[in-house]
Amino acid sequence: xxxxxxxxxxxxxxxxVADKNFLDISELWVPKFRVTPKxxxxxxxxxxxxxxxxxxxxxxxxxxxxxxxPFGLSDENAKKFNYDVxxxxxxxxxxxxxxxxxxxxxxxxxxxxxxxxxKDGRWIDPFxxxxxxxxxxxxxxLLESRAVTLAAFRRSVEMADIFVFTLGLTEQxxxxxGGYEYPMCPGTIAGTFDPKVHQxxxxxxxxxxxxxxxxxxxxxxxxxxxxxxLTVSPVPLTATNSGKHVLVATMQSKSIxxxxxxxxxxxxxxxxxxxxxxxxxxxxxxxxxxxxxxxNVAMPGVRFVMDTFFRCQAETFGINEGSGGASVSPNEKQNxxxxxxxxxxxxxxxx
Amino acid sequence: MKVCVVGNSxxxxxxxxxxxxxxxxxxxxxxxxxxxxxxxxxxALRDGKLVGLTDDVREILKVTSGGLQECDPEQYDSFLFxxxxxxxxxxxxxxxxxxxxxxxxxxxxxxESNAARLIGQLRTVTDKPVSVAAAPFRVPAGTDTASxxxxxxxxxxxxxxxxAFDKLSASVIAQPKETVIGQTRATFAEFSTGSKRxxxxxxxxxxxxxxxxxxxxxxxYGEIWLEHYxxxxxx
Numbered sequence: 001x002x003x004x005x006x007x008x009x010x011x012x013x014x015x016x017v018a019d020k021n022f023l024d025i026s027e028l029w030v031p032k033f034r035v036t037p038k039x040x041x042x043x044x045x046x047x048x049x050x051x052x053x054x055x056x057x058x059x060x061x062x063x064x065x066x067x068x069x070p071f072g073l074s075d076e077n078a079k080k081f082n083y084d085v086x087x088x089x090x091x092x093x094x095x096x097x098x099x100x101x102x103x104x105x106x107x108x109x110x111x112x113x114x115x116x117x118x119k120d121g122r123w124i125d126p127f128x129x130x131x132x133x134x135x136x137x138x139x140x141x142l143l144e145s146r147a148v149t150l151a152a153f154r155r156s157v158e159m160a161d162i163f164v165f166t167l168g169l170t171e172q173x174x175x176x177x178g179g180y181e182y183p184m185c186p187g188t189i190a191g192t193f194d195p196k197v198h199q200x201x202x203x204x205x206x207x208x209x210x211x212x213x214x215x216x217x218x219x220x221x222x223x224x225x226x227x228x229x230l231t232v233s234p235v236p237l238t239a240t241n242s243g244k245h246v247l248v249a250t251m252q253s254k255s256i257x258x259x260x261x262x263x264x265x266x267x268x269x270x271x272x273x274x275x276x277x278x279x280x281x282x283x284x285x286x287x288x289x290x291x292x293x294x295x296n297v298a299m300p301g302v303r304f305v306m307d308t309f310f311r312c313q314a315e316t317f318g319i320n321e322g323s324g325g326a327s328v329s330p331n332e333k334q335n336x337x338x339x340x341x342x343x344x345x346x347x348x349x350x351x
Numbered sequence: 352m353k354v355c356v357v358g359n360s361x362x363x364x365x366x367x368x369x370x371x372x373x374x375x376x377x378x379x380x381x382x383x384x385x386x387x388x389x390x391x392x393x394x395a396l397r398d399g400k401l402v403g404l405t406d407d408v409r410e411i412l413k414v415t416s417g418g419l420q421e422c423d424p425e426q427y428d429s430f431l432f433x434x435x436x437x438x439x440x441x442x443x444x445x446x447x448x449x450x451x452x453x454x455x456x457x458x459x460x461x462x463e464s465n466a467a468r469l470i471g472q473l474r475t476v477t478d479k480p481v482s483v484a485a486a487p488f489r490v491p492a493g494t495d496t497a498s499x500x501x502x503x504x505x506x507x508x509x510x511x512x513x514x515a516f517d518k519l520s521a522s523v524i525a526q527p528k529e530t531v532i533g534q535t536r537a538t539f540a541e542f543s544t545g546s547k548r549x550x551x552x553x554x555x556x557x558x559x560x561x562x563x564x565x566x567x568x569x570x571x572y573g574e575i576w577l578e579h580y581x582x583x584x585x586x
């Protein structure tokens with residue numbers, strides 16, 4: 001008798017993967033905790049994180065959104081102005097360090113820098129450059145709007161039973177003088193790039209782990225009951241500033257993020273890891289879930305990921321349905337996603 | 352002058368009020384084509400007439416119009432689309448939103464409304480005068496207080512006019528000022544007391560709404576509204 005004799009079929013590649021049609025690969029996740037239709041779930045992260053909130057809402061689960069769209073705003077304009085994209089209007093939070101920065105601001109551990117960007121009389125928030133596509137009418141309007149978002153972000157942590165964070169990138173842009181991070185490189189969506197001030201850094205394993213640990217600490221201090229589900233976006237980088245080939249840079253980033261997420265989930269009882277990254281990226285799935293550009297995840301892939309999420313919940317905890325039935329909103333399309341990073345593709349042109 | 356009123360359950364207050372005051376407006380006749388709830392989605396222009404697309408809607412239109420199953424624009428001199436732009440709840444506010452977001456929300460309310468849809472269809476067959484009015488503001492529920500907005504209701508009405516209804520050659524009618532609480536989007540509670548449902552069956556008189564009704568207004572409100580509106584069509 002050796003230990004492998006008691007390993008279940010899901011532990012062997014042949015029975016779990018090779019002998020199956022890839023759409024029949026199952027038991028990919030044994031969740032640590034149950035997400036019930038009553039659970040309040042907050043979602044943040046990279047572009048791919050948007051699917052999770054939408055899927056929860058489509059299934060009748062409680063997607064925590066303390067920052068409400070105004071009465072009458074259509075779905076189309078809500079997306080345009082970043083309502084109902086994440087739990088509050090933070091825009092994409094691509095890195096673990098950006099999540100930590102938002103938490104420190106929201107819980108009073110750090111002050112939001114005074115830097116604002118002005119273009120043609122309109123004001124742009126360097127930390128949410130895409131939430132107001134035409135810019136704000138004035139500094140005051142920008143600051144008031146950001147205060148609303150910070151309060152909502154704080155509430156989304158305090159109210160959450162489950163906090164889902166999708167890690168997207170390790171590459172970050174910093175203000176060397178102020179020591180703070182931008183979600184996008186200045187000069188891309190907005191702002192002006194200054195090589196003396198704006199500094200590139202590619203986070204390593206230890207830095208991502210440290211930032212996530214600090215972020216979790218703030219969240220647990222604010223809300224001791226909150227449980228965290230980490231995921232890693234399967235979407236490759238649009239562009240890299242690392243000097244490496246974008247495919248190699250992508251693998252490095254995703255490997256670090258995946259390793260940290262797995263490590264934290266293994267070590268911490270209140271942290272789990274959901275393998276959306278593997279579902280899309282594993283060779284077992286033959287790249288079938290990607291759009292022809294081999295970057296964007298096609299809607300069948302999103303559905304498969306979210307179906308897996310709910311199916312694994314049901315397999316572990318029993319029937320778990322909300323009032324809805326769809327795995328994703330029937331109207332949701334890939335191009336509905338709000339992805340600031342994709343703006344970088346325009347700088348590649350036809351090269 | 353013959354006026355055709357197309358609307359939803361909010362027409363109940365106008366119908367009741369019109370019965371009370373029609374004697375004072377002998378030169379006018381009002382014909383109502385109203386449907387409760389969201390059934391107005393099943394009203395559309397077909398062969399130049401506004402018709403119900405389902406049997407139940409056709410039956411209801413017959414009751415509210417006094418026997419007509421369809422609205423033939425040829426038969427009327429003026430049109431009013433009433434209650435077909437949604438109004439916010441009393442606790443809603445626009446204060447914490449940017450100007451761009453506020454404008455987008457107001458525009459969406461108009462452009463995506465059943466009023467804009469039906470007026471757009473009507474405009475393909477007639478250029479007769481058209482007026483449009485949103486659903487009345489709700490009254491604050493219970494002990495709730497109504498929230499203030501960044502601009503007055505009149506300014507908002509002017510915005511509706513500019514962004515959505517100028518191009519349809521339709522005039523937006525604001526809710527009468529004396530019924531609106533300050534710079535809120537709420538109606539004084541006295542105007543919902545004793546409100547009645549839209550009559551949808553010939554034999555049954557309209558039932559009163561349960562106490563605590565916040566959406567629908569009463570006969571008194573209907574009178575004020577009509578006294579506010581009717582002089583505009585005489586002009």
